[in-house]
Amino acid sequence: MTEESTITIEVDGRALKAAPGAMLIDVCDAAGIHIPRFCYHRKLSLSANCRMCLVEVEKVPRPLPACVTPVNDGMKVTTNSPMAVEAQKGAMEFLLINHPLDCPICDQGGECELQDVALGYGSDASRYAEAKRVVADPDIGPLVATDLTRCIHCTRCVRFGAEIAGIRELGATGRGDHMTIGTYVEHAMGSELAGNVIDLCPVGALTSKPFRFQARAWEMVQRDGIAAHDGVGSNVHYHLRRDQILRVHPKDNEAVNECWLSDRDRFSYQALSAADRLLKPLVKQGGEWRETDWQSALEAAAQGLAQARGDDGNQLGGLLSPSASLEELYLAKKLMRGLGSANLDHRLRQADFRGDPPKVPWLGGPIAELEEQDLVVIIGANPRKDQPLLGHRIRKAAMKGAEVVYFNPLKLDLNYRAAQWVANPRDWVLEVANLAKAAGVRKGVVNKIKVADHHKELFKRLKAADKALVLVGDLAMGHPDYGLLRCLAAQVAEAAGARLGFLTPGANGVGAALLGVTPGEGGLDAQAMLAEPRKGYLLLGIDPGFDLENPAQGLNALMKAECVVALSSFRSPDLETVADVILPLAAAPESAGTFFNIEGTQQGFNGAAPPAGEARPGWKILRVLGNLMNLGGFDFNTPLQVRDEALGMLGDAAPDNGFEPDPALELTLPEAELLRIGELPIYSVDPMVRRAPALQATADAQDAAYLRLNPEDAKRLGFTAGDRITVSQPQARKAVFEARPDPAVPQGAVALCTAIPGSQALAGRFGEVTLEKA
Amino acid sequence: MGFKMQPMTVPEPAPGKDQLFTPEIRAEIDRWIAKYPAEWKQSALMAALVAVQDADTDNNPGWLSQKDLDDVAHYLDLPPIAVYEVATFYSMYELKPVGRHKICVCTNVSCMACGSDEIVSHLEGKLGIKLGQTTEDGHYTLKEVECLGACGGAPMFQIGKQYYENLTPDRVDEILDGLE
Ligand code: SF4
Ligand code: FES
Numbered sequence: 001m002t003e004e005s006t007i008t009i010e011v012d013g014r015a016l017k018a019a020p021g022a023m024l025i026d027v028c029d030a031a032g033i034h035i036p037r038f039c040y041h042r043k044l045s046l047s048a049n050c051r052m053c054l055v056e057v058e059k060v061p062r063p064l065p066a067c068v069t070p071v072n073d074g075m076k077v078t079t080n081s082p083m084a085v086e087a088q089k090g091a092m093e094f095l096l097i098n099h100p101l102d103c104p105i106c107d108q109g110g111e112c113e114l115q116d117v118a119l120g121y122g123s124d125a126s127r128y129a130e131a132k133r134v135v136a137d138p139d140i141g142p143l144v145a146t147d148l149t150r151c152i153h154c155t156r157c158v159r160f161g162a163e164i165a166g167i168r169e170l171g172a173t174g175r176g177d178h179m180t181i182g183t184y185v186e187h188a189m190g191s192e193l194a195g196n197v198i199d200l201c202p203v204g205a206l207t208s209k210p211f212r213f214q215a216r217a218w219e220m221v222q223r224d225g226i227a228a229h230d231g232v233g234s235n236v237h238y239h240l241r242r243d244q245i246l247r248v249h250p251k252d253n254e255a256v257n258e259c260w261l262s263d264r265d266r267f268s269y270q271a272l273s274a275a276d277r278l279l280k281p282l283v284k285q286g287g288e289w290r291e292t293d294w295q296s297a298l299e300a301a302a303q304g305l306a307q308a309r310g311d312d313g314n315q316l317g318g319l320l321s322p323s324a325s326l327e328e329l330y331l332a333k334k335l336m337r338g339l340g341s342a343n344l345d346h347r348l349r350q351a352d353f354r355g356d357p358p359k360v361p362w363l364g365g366p367i368a369e370l371e372e373q374d375l376v377v378i379i380g381a382n383p384r385k386d387q388p389l390l391g392h393r394i395r396k397a398a399m400k401g402a403e404v405v406y407f408n409p410l411k412l413d414l415n416y417r418a419a420q421w422v423a424n425p426r427d428w429v430l431e432v433a434n435l436a437k438a439a440g441v442r443k444g445v446v447n448k449i450k451v452a453d454h455h456k457e458l459f460k461r462l463k464a465a466d467k468a469l470v471l472v473g474d475l476a477m478g479h480p481d482y483g484l485l486r487c488l489a490a491q492v493a494e495a496a497g498a499r500l501g502f503l504t505p506g507a508n509g510v511g512a513a514l515l516g517v518t519p520g521e522g523g524l525d526a527q528a529m530l531a532e533p534r535k536g537y538l539l540l541g542i543d544p545g546f547d548l549e550n551p552a553q554g555l556n557a558l559m560k561a562e563c564v565v566a567l568s569s570f571r572s573p574d575l576e577t578v579a580d581v582i583l584p585l586a587a588a589p590e591s592a593g594t595f596f597n598i599e600g601t602q603q604g605f606n607g608a609a610p611p612a613g614e615a616r617p618g619w620k621i622l623r624v625l626g627n628l629m630n631l632g633g634f635d636f637n638t639p640l641q642v643r644d645e646a647l648g649m650l651g652d653a654a655p656d657n658g659f660e661p662d663p664a665l666e667l668t669l670p671e672a673e674l675l676r677i678g679e680l681p682i683y684s685v686d687p688m689v690r691r692a693p694a695l696q697a698t699a700d701a702q703d704a705a706y707l708r709l710n711p712e713d714a715k716r717l718g719f720t721a722g723d724r725i726t727v728s729q730p731q732a733r734k735a736v737f738e739a740r741p742d743p744a745v746p747q748g749a750v751a752l753c754t755a756i757p758g759s760q761a762l763a764g765r766f767g768e769v770t771l772e773k774a
Numbered sequence: 775m776g777f778k779m780q781p782m783t784v785p786e787p788a789p790g791k792d793q794l795f796t797p798e799i800r801a802e803i804d805r806w807i808a809k810y811p812a813e814w815k816q817s818a819l820m821a822a823l824v825a826v827q828d829a830d831t832d833n834n835p836g837w838l839s840q841k842d843l844d845d846v847a848h849y850l851d852l853p854p855i856a857v858y859e860v861a862t863f864y865s866m867y868e869l870k871p872v873g874r875h876k877i878c879v880c881t882n883v884s885c886m887a888c889g890s891d892e893i894v895s896h897l898e899g900k901l902g903i904k905l906g907q908t909t910e911d912g913h914y915t916l917k918e919v920e921c922l923g924a925c926g927g928a929p930m931f932q933i934g935k936q937y938y939e940n941l942t943p944d945r946v947d948e949i950l951d952g953l954e
């Protein structure tokens with residue numbers, strides 16, 4: 001706002017500066033003058049249907065709704081004049097006509113905007129003596145509970161669906177007294193952001209289903225935290241009663257999550273009390289698991305690792321979750337290095353480690369700038385489901401007119417219009433190579449292919465675009481030719497003058513890369529240390545059947561090891577098969593730590609809840625382990641000391657996508673009749689998410705269980721929907737999945753997710769598969 | 775800017791539009807689509823619903839089935855809920871089966887002052903159904919409507935596209951006898 005462009009208005013006798021055309025309610029909000037409202041929400045379009053925000057404006061004979069009244073120079077407003085107050089009271093009386101008096105049994109009670117405003121503007125007795133309307137409650141899925149008799153028709157939820165979630169599912173059907181909010185034909189909301197309507201609904205019409213009837217707002221305390229399931233690092237409020245997290249709400253942070261929260265971050269807290277939560281240290285003795293005390297467990301772990309190590313530190317390997325905190329990763333690295341092992345990695349779902357890796361891969365720019373792009377090329381990713389709030393930002397860009405182009409091995413279900421170039425997993429690499437050829441790359445794979453016109457056109461637009469971005473995501477990272485894909489993407493970005501970004505794994509992928517949780521000099525990466533089995537392994541925060549790129553190979557290597565020490569918050573059959581000591585690890589909300597989110601912002605958090613049972617924060621476990629193994633430098637008393645030492649080691653290291661592209665990389669994925677596409681489903685990303693019952697009940701989670709293949713392939717193979725199909729991959733056990741023909745999958749490919757029940761038996765995320773009827 | 779200011783549409787137009795309705799209905803809807811800017815197909819929604827409801831080529835003449843609504847959404851590339859909202863808002867869209875003759879009796883103020891109560895009770899007696907019901911043989915539906923703008927000829931009703939004014943019980947009998 002420059003001086004010339006500001007105007008002055010007067011509200012309740014106070015002079016306020018404002019931008020011309022700003023809405024009165026925004027100007028008043030900025031000045032801390034409260035105007036009651038229901039339908040207005042700063043992130044949604046204006047609908048002005050509740051009439052609660054009526055105020056008096058000088059020279060206007062009737063009250064005006066502040067939410068849609070633009071300010072003018074010299075305007076004089078009173079928000080509490082007799083006319084304004086009478087109008088507000090009138091609006092309140094109308095809103096209460098049909099609102100039930102069921103606050104005592106309403107989950108919103110105590111934090112209800114209607115209750116609050118009614119206290120200020122409502123009358124103590126109702127003049128309305130006629131019957132109130134009652135509305136049937138539709139079932140809109142496992143996340144959101146409905147009680148639509150309470151609805152005051154503000155339409156925030158409807159506008160949210162259309163404008164933010166991008167799927168218009170909720171609507172207002174009927175008219176007048178018969179108007180109801182719902183889906184009309186009953187079905188579950190399919191958005192990955194659906195839970196936000198719980199916050200938006202000013203009354204108790206839409207509330208959290210998992211939290212239903214658990215606690216009252218005033219019984220809970222609020223503690224801040226950082227969500228731990230993707231690189232966004234959404235800021236959250238945990239709400240606890242008697243030290244138990246009962247729900248999670250977003251905490252406003254415009255630069256990160258705005259005022260939103262993905263369903264994954266909102267409901268994963270359910271896992272904290274999962275039935276298979278590990279509450280006591282476990283040690284395997286003679287093939288039997290025994291619960292034991294910490295001292296014996298830690299001694300067993302230290303001894304086991306020391307024995308496996310012998311006098312060669314490189315007999316040990318460390319596989320660390322990219323969602324572990326900086327403190328945990330730092331100490332785990334210190335431990336492994338202290339033991340003389342260079343085998344360390346956090347890129348557990350990456351398939352190909354050829355070529356020079358980016359120094360510290362990251363988004364390539366601030367999260368908020370995603371929405372300002374003019375052209376985004378996305379290679380091997382589904383941001384809508386991988387990092388829902390990044391998907392939301394990209395959608396915003398698309399809605400503002402940006403072109404978004406996807407290169408993927410299967411077609412995505414998007415909530416905006418975008419070009420999708422789909423080819424089977426092998427041809428997909430060639431598609432990207434084609435674009436690289438259009439960009440002028442002339443070496444390696446590129447030489448053998450002919451560039452098509454649409455690639456040339458796309459490259460031209462990419463070059464001409466003011467703000468262009470090339471993003472490389474999880475599906476590319478899981479491809480056996482990731483090195484090549486990455487190299488091609490970087491060359492395209494370079495030639496076009498576009499920014500390059502990586503959609504890094506986990507909540508702390510950037511932190512892990514900054515710390516160098518990667519192989520040291522001569523060390524083995526995540527693939528190699530399982531392909532060349534070690535004698536001892538340290539697992540941090542992972543379930544090897546679900547969190548490795550090639551679970552068959554991984555479980556096999558771990559099985560053969562002399563000693564596997566796992567720090568885990570949960571028990572799991574695979575862990576219990578391969579591990580020798582399992583130490584109960586505090587989950588992210590139970591421990592202090594630091595994450596670097598995908599844009600490189602450092603975000604610290606404190607433990608919000610005490611760890612379940614005897615679980616301990618990772619830094620404490622690793623500290624004692626370091627001391628027990630007589631490694632120096634493990635004397636920390638607080639997580640802050642660990643953090644400071646870790647940050648000191650980082651120095652001024654910063655995220656950096658730079659690397660030396662190696663044009664000689666060859667395409668290694670062989671041609672085959674059917675190639676697997678191993679997507680990582682939204683509700684499978686980490687052990688916590690996989691144990692949240694509400695998330696597992698969503699369509700997104702349930703659909704991920706199917707083996708999907710092109711209807712043509714299905715016909716050719718004689719499969720129909722519902723058939724049980726046995727899947728075999730080289731060097732893997734067989735597993736059975738239910739078939740579902742799906743035109744989104746190209747011919748010659750089979751979409752079969754990783755990290756779903758049954759997929760532990762399988763090998764790599766891509767590669768040849770053979771199918772037969774079970 | 776809100777979704778009301780932008781054309782509403784599904785992210786991806788679905789194929790197979792040429793399988794929907796009949797060529798005549800499609801031509802009628804297309805005629806309406808052509809009246810608006812290309813991206814505002816949504817504007818043809820009300821006319822499309824009328825066209826589908828009125829056509830008696832399908833097996834549910836005079837009313838819109840769930841499939842009809844979904845087909846209109848498909849044809850206009852709209853999210854289905856956007857069609858449900860409009861179809862449930864306006865009382866002239868019938869979402870349940872109606873009789874061959876839909877008798878829309880006005881009971882609004884002018885008609886009431888001129889004796890619509892008598893017309894209603896006469897009709898109810900004659901047909902053996904209440905307002906809002908359909909005779910068992912599917913011939914007649916009796917519907918209460920608000921002012922149809924023919925107050926000068928109150929009391930009145932509408933059958934099909936035809937207004938009948940200055941009604942008396944005798945005149946009602948005559949009119950009904952004249953219908954097939
Ligand atoms: S359900 Fe809630 S958010 Fe939606 S219209 Fe009703 S009161 Fe508003
Ligand atoms: S907030 Fe202004 S009319 Fe609802």
Ligand code: FES
Pocket residue numbers: 880881882883884885886920921922923924925928930
């Ligand atoms: S009141 Fe009946 S037509 Fe106007």
